[in-house]
Amino acid sequence: MNTQNTRVSLLDATQTNLFSAKAWSGIGIVVLFFALLPVLNLAFPAGHALHVSAFAIALIGKFICYAMAALALDLVWGYAGILSLGHGLFFALGGYACGMYLMRVGKPSPEIVPDFMTFLSWKTYPWFWSFTEHFWYAMLLVVLVPGLLAFIFGYFAFRSRIKGVYFSIITQALTFAAMLLFFRNETGFGGNNGFTDFKTILGFDITSPQTRAFLYWASLSALLLALIVGRAITQSKLGRVLTAIRDSESRLRFLGYEPLGFKLFIWTVSAVICGIAGALYVPQVGIINPGEMSTENSIEMVIWVATGGRGTLIGPIIGAGAINGLKTWFTSVVPEFWLYALGLIFVLVTLFLPQGIVGLVRKLGQRTKGQA
Amino acid sequence: MSTINHAQLEQATQSNGPGGSASYGRVKTPGVDTTHGAILYLESISVIFDGFKALNDLSLDIGVGELRCIIGPNGAGKTTMMDVITGKTKPTSGTAFFGQNIDLTKMQESEIADAGIGRKFQRPTVFENHTVFENLELAMKMNKHVKPTLFARLNSYQLDKIADTLELLRLTEEYKRPAGLLSHGQKQWLEIGMLLMQEPLLLLLDEPVAGMTDAETERTGELLNDLRGKHSLVVVEHDMDFVNQIAQGGKVTVLCEGSVLAEGTMQQVQADQRVIEVYLGR
Helix, strand or coil, X not given: XXXXXXXXXXXXXXXXXXXXXXXXXXXXXXXXXXXXXXXXXXXXXXXXXXCXXXXXXXXXXXXXXXXXXXXXXXXXXXXCCCCCCCHHHHHHHHHHHHHHHHHHHCCCCCCCCCHHHHHCCCCCCXXXXXXXXXXXXXXXXXXXXXXXXXXXXXXXXXXXXXXXHHHHHHHHHHHHHHHHHHHCHHHCCCHHHCEECCCEECCEECCCHHXXXXXXXXXXXXXXXXXXXXXXXXXXXXHHHHHHHHHHHHHXXXXXXXXXXXXXXXXXXXXXXXXXXXXXXXXHHCEECHHHHCHHHHHHHHHHHHHHCCCCCHHHHHHHHHHHHHHHHHHHHCHHHHHHHHHHHHHHHHHHCCXXXXXXXXXXXXXXXXXX | CCCCCHHHHHHHHHCCCHHHHHHCCCCCCCCCCCCCCEEEEEEEEEEEECCEEEEEEEEEEEECCCEEEEECCCCCCHHHHHHHHCCCCCCCEEEEEECCCEEHHHCCHHHHHHHCEEEECCCCCCCCCCEHHHHHHHHCXXXXXXXXXXXXXXXXXXXXXXXXXXXXXXXXXXXXXXXXHCCHHHHHHHHHHHHHHCCCCEEEEXXXXXXXXXXXXXXXXXXXXXXXXXXXXXXXXXXXXXXXXXXXXXXXXXXXXXXXXXEECHHHHHHCHHHHHHHHCC
């Protein structure tokens, strides 16, 4: 092989498309399918064969937000090897930021304080509620609050070279501490009831099927965008640095990379995506309370990612859908067995499907190719 | 997070005087002042772990373009010395300078690597899930901060460099394979190749032929001889035949119990009574 040939083929090795043509068309078909569901809900009356129930739309809209959170977790866990057991916190913070806006615009005047503040005999909104009646400011908070918290927490944790289970335990403690803080009425976020009883969003009735369809589409677009951004990051050289951090961090240091910046970058991006997912989740489910910060929620997210397949981006989306689909079925038929089932799934996946659903599909694909 | 502060940079560019010719025609990286002909100075370095003296008042200097072999029995402090130079371990006392002007004891591992010191570990440590090509790409000398890395695209000069290195390592056919699937010897070569991509001024090699077959050992010797003069090299090795092959009349340093026991050509060292004692038992 002469040098010229080598160079051409090397060039080939570096030309990494975002997705292959086949993957693009697959994603296109799936997105189109899910985008059509609200249309079927709006266009056909209940009882028609093609009608999709409002319940199904709300459920799938919720799953899409979960999928986005799972994708965010995969960016840090699957690629950089940072296992977070506290991503529920970022999800909830995004949700609370959005909830603050929804609470204020639902009132006849945004200056009227909600009941939980009246009970505390607060006559006006405290400083941290300032400007939250403006949609764009609230959206800014959705990005900034989880992002800043992740950045500051990550800076100190990564700078101290806290790794592995120690890091995971600290993230778990962080979300638990935040949950206790938000449970307090005096914190000013409605205590254990949180925020609910939302009326309007951007002047539209939040319960109307049309608004719900728009929220659903917004979530779907956000998920697609997060997938593309995540893919662009992981396909770049920075993505290869992240996987190198996961596999051998000290080796990377001796190549002249300081892992701190790279970890901090992906950790913050992940928290922001998770926060946006939470913000889209709240108007669709109509409630946000500190329960979202419970440790179980964060651990469940990890199971979604593990089930779907770590380090694949698509896998966690599938995993979030599959596990939550099962959860919906279980909790309506045999609710008391759900946690056992979840634990069993996690054990089985860890034992038999270390690469998750995506890994299984790949393996089957290779096998059929081998036989052909 | 600049690796070399501004004052140091300025000092280095000003000091490009006649003395700079000691660098054997290699383009100098700005920042390292080697005007006195030495690339590395270790002065009375001591490292104490819980009362145990891993290094005991060790002094050593390596010339520009020199290939220095370091031998010594187990526990002599060879690896600890590498750790001090690359910033993994901070010395309890003493100074370590890279050129005249860069104080290694005050720097992070990544900063030291960026300043031009490359290190090969005892066990081959390549990124096993990355392809051979990606391993070399990651190692390549370029801005290694977050933003430039995110938007990095290889230009044709860089591709040529990777192609040349692949050829030198005889890994051209394997460039798409995950590094984890390479043979032990190939991994060692790949790691040496990664060091070359870093374009370091000083290369530290910790037992580069450990666990290699005879043919692989010979090939590694050829590789290292190829690098002689282009880089300053420090080779830590147990294998005496191999040291004989590469030392070629250059200096050999014998470490024992954390300090220098003897220094000289291979013949001188082998004739030294104390060295014989340490190696053949007391």
